Amino acid sequence: MAQPSSKVNGVDNTFRRKWDRDEYLERARKREEEEDGNFKAKAKVPAVQRKPLKHRDYEVDLVSRLGKTQVVTPVAPLSQQAGYYCSVCECVVKDSANYLDHINGKKHQRALGMSMRVERASLEQVQQRFESLKKRKVVSSFTEQDLDDRILKQQQEEEERKRQRRERKKEKKKEKALEEDLDDCDQDVAAMMGFGGFGSSKK
Numbered sequence: 693m694a695q696p697s698s699k700v701n702g703v704d705n706t707f708r709r710k711w712d713r714d715e716y717l718e719r720a721r722k723r724e725e726e727e728d729g730n731f732k733a734k735a736k737v738p739a740v741q742r743k744p745l746k747h748r749d750y751e752v753d754l755v756s757r758l759g760k761t762q763v764v765t766p767v768a769p770l771s772q773q774a775g776y777y778c779s780v781c782e783c784v785v786k787d788s789a790n791y792l793d794h795i796n797g798k799k800h801q802r803a804l805g806m807s808m809r810v811e812r813a814s815l816e817q818v819q820q821r822f823e824s825l826k827k828r829k830v831v832s833s834f835t836e837q838d839l840d841d842r843i844l845k846q847q848q849e850e851e852e853r854k855r856q857r858r859e860r861k862k863e864k865k866k867e868k869a870l871e872e873d874l875d876d877c878d879q880d881v882a883a884m885m886g887f888g889g890f891g892s893s894k895k
């Protein structure tokens with residue numbers, strides 16, 4: 693590396709700029725004022741416009757595409773990409789946990805016009821909630837039955853899937869065995885005829 697002192701040779705580096713302190717102080721004050729104003733405007737508007745946080749009134753569908761096969765191309769629209777698509781934010785989230793995080797998150801709620809603040813509940817609202825929960829408990833006796841049925845059904849479906857998988861495996865094994873037999877046949881014939889083979893896939 694060159695010596696820096698040789699480079700600045702001849703340059704008057706004793707010179708220092710004289711700053712007009714008052715002028716710059718005034719400029720800084722003005723800029724701060726402006727930024728402050730902007731910030732306040734930004735912070736204030738949404739807080740007034742956005743509604744308090746509300747609970748979902750729909751079931752989150754996480755399983756409807758489970759176990760399905762789908763061809764995914766990078767040029768397909770977002771809603772047909774792999775993962776969970778949020779139509780509100782027009783984004784794709786890669787798995788269910790992240791999807792839940794997303795729809796419970798600030799960005800998504802903001803897109804729905806809600807702030808993350810929760811409204812303070814009144815005594816009446818709490819009482820009503822208790823009432824409705826009590827009612828739900830009464831009807832839950834048959835929903836429990838429902839649940840049992842569903843579990844049973846799922847188990848049966850799982851069994852069926854396993855059975856089909858076993859079947860497919862067996863089928864494959866059979867095919868392979870058949871192929872090998874054929875290969876052996878080929879080789880035998882080839883040997884008899886005195887050449888290397890029919891170009892079969894045998895190693």
Ligand SMILES: [Zn+2]
Nearest residue numbers: 778780781800
């Ligand atoms: Zn979203």
